[in-house]
Amino acid sequence: MRSAEPPLKQCLYTVINSFMKATLLCCGLALLACHLLAQSPTTAPAAHTSQSGLDLSAIDQTAGPCVDFYQYACGNWLKENPIPPDRATWGRFDELEERNLRQLRQIAEDSAAHQDRSAIDQKIGAFYASCMDEAGIEKRGLDPLRPGLERIAKIRSKPELTAGIAWLHQHGAEPFFAFHASPDPTKSTLYLMDLDQGGLGLPDRDYYLKTDEKSEEIRQKYLAHVARMFELTGVPEADAQHKAAAVLKLETALAELSLDNVSRRNPQRLFHKYKLDDTAKLTSSVELRTFFTLVGAPAFSELNVDVPAFFEGFDALIAATPLGELKDYLAWSYISANAELLTKAIVDENFNFYDKTLTGITQLPPRWKRCVEATDAQLGDALGQKFVEKTFGEEGKQRTLELVGQIERAMAADIDSLPWMSDETKRQALIKLKAVTNKVGYPNKWRDYSSVTVVNGDYFGNYGRAEDFEFKRQLAKIGKPVDRVEWDMTPPTVNAYYDPQQNNINFPAGILQPPFYSNQADWAVNEGGIGSVIGHELTHGFDDEGRQFDATGNLRDWWREKDAEAFQKREECFVNEYEAFSPVPGVHLNGELTLGENTADNGGLRLAYMALMNSLAMASRPSTKLDGYTTEQRFFLGFGQVWCQNSREEELRMAAQTDTHSPPRFRVNGTVSNMPQFSQAFGCKQGDPMFAEPPKACRVW
Ligand SMILES: [Zn+2]
DSSP states (O other), X not given: XXXXXXXXXXXXXXXXXXXXXXXXXXXXXTTTOOOOOOOOTTOOOTTOOSSSSOXXXXXXXXXXXXTOHHHHHHHHHHHXXXXXXTOSEEEHHHHHHHHHHHHHHHHHXXXXXXXXXXXXXXXXXXXXXXXXXXXXXXXXXTGGGHHHHHHHHTOOSGGGHHHHHHHHHHTTOOOSEEEEEEEETTEEEEEEEEEEEOOOSSSSTHHHHOOSHHHHHXXXXXXXXXXXXXXXXXXXXXXXXXXXXXXXXXXXXXXXXXXXXXXXXXXXXXXXXXXXXXXXXXXXXXXXXXXXXXXXXXXXXXXXXXXXXXXXXXXXXHHHSOHHHHHHHHHHHHXXXXXXXXXXXXXXXXXXXXXXXXXXXXXOOOHHHHHHHHHHHHHHHHHHHHHHHHHOOHHHHHHHHHHHHHHHHHHHHHHHHOTTSOHHHHHHHHHHXXXXXXXXXXXXXXXXXXXXXXXXXXXXHHHHHHHHHHHHHHHTTTTSBOOTTOOSSOTXXXXXXXXXXXXXXXXEGGGSSTTTOOSSSOHHHHIIIIIHHHHHHHHHTTSTTGGGBOXXXXXXXXXXXXXXXXXXXXXXXXXXXXXXXXXXXXXXXXXXXXXXXXXXXXXXXXXXXXXXXXXXXXXXXXXXXXXXXXXXXXXXXXXHHHTOEEEOHHHHHHHHHHOSSOOHHHHXXXXXXXXXXXXXXXXXXXXXTTOOOTTTSOOOO
């Protein structure tokens, strides 16, 4: 509950963090998702023993590439790489993250042992050491939680709720709703206050509303979890069960007021500018004007309200709920938000529900991993700075920019050649493409944490002060110009993203590594890996969501109506294709929810293929065989092998409901089966499952 999901950022991959539940809701949100990788641009990892850089041992020669390409590219890898007990998935992304965690552990431990060496060492070292101090945390018990619980107990009447909710938002919890500084949808150079639905303890609104057996079962387990958490804070059992029931009832009411996640993918549905004074018409139960003053927001007169109907329902909800139950809900949100900072019994119970039940992880990750991730989450630029100093050079940045340039040129040629788009819309699309800015590696300017007091032996306090620093930093942006050089992911993150409101693509140092990219790998394998990632992010500017923003990041329709219709018709093809995929028996993918990512996967691979063909033509290089594969085959294998991943059934179920990305198997098979170039490369025939049959094969870009 600690962080709001930024509704518009589109990233490559959804991070399943093993213990920080907020990350279950979003993709790679930098402040919480710390996914890092030991990086050494000049050394290829041991898996790359082939000439081409492909992992030949991963290939399942008994599978036919035209029957199930994913199985062919990854089958042996899947067999040889079971999921470790402390993870929900185990794939090539996870491998990099794991390596990286170990590297960051060394940095953190070194800082902890040399806190007097520099200001940065003091911050990182004391933070990490205070997290590792389990005995001290155990000794303090529930003490850190008491001031917050007392603050909630002091609420004597419903009019006092506003101040109580404000206090909680200032202290790491997010009851009832979410808010953050976000670029103004129609004036993307300025930050605007954005007020959004929120306040749920389960990953999505549908978890409260669906009536199937599995959903019922999860709700029962959630109820038991909430009750146990109350008990662990000293509430008698019977009372705890009453409180849990009140929490579930109230959250269900919030879920009913919430907009569903498919509708939320349409930015127009989230765009409602209000005068601050007029928010009183939405709800009088929570005085929003007073609320924003109390949390310390700078003065502002206008804001965006993502889902007005959500707030319009508050008055009836609060009138119908006894004050005691509202306070139970506030207490729950506070306890849950802080669970990972408390005693072992609370950490374990939190893990049992959010990880074991929801994602199938069987074992709590070792303390050091959780502490490295917490340090990255709270002091990411300090840790990231040390990481970059050790690992990432100017050379890697230059090579990546070169690759980005190639993919951008391919996209320009692709747009030019589209049969379904008018010249006028093409001209606009090319203007937008040209305006994309590229951020590679790490920020030019590091965040200064000197005002954050970090002391040994006070993990709860350290975490809270770092959180408070970030909370104030975000609030201070309201009304100020958008800082376009700021990053939303920490440098070692194994991920990438497109920001439609800034029209930029972002590739942290963490992903510029094998199997995505290697100096030693041949060009075809690199294009299939990092090339398709770059193409994926670029395509996001032109998917069903991204296309609604113009070159400057404003929400403005630049499409001719007929072109928009043609676009939508082509998108329907993807919706139907992916809707048919079933990751777990009885569960199907949501074609609308995953539409933007599927569009990006398909566009990305096509652009990378075009870039490969261009570079082959320019170098007058014919297609050559390496490791027994042609250039084209190596390209597709390079793409497929990036996505080798085992996933737990629970995780696949959750992802089908909440994740905008399709599971890896379908990211690969769904995409290649739309490309005639793939069929050609592997000699697939009509009737083969992977055969790309025009006009049945889907294509937008
Ligand atoms: Zn994406």
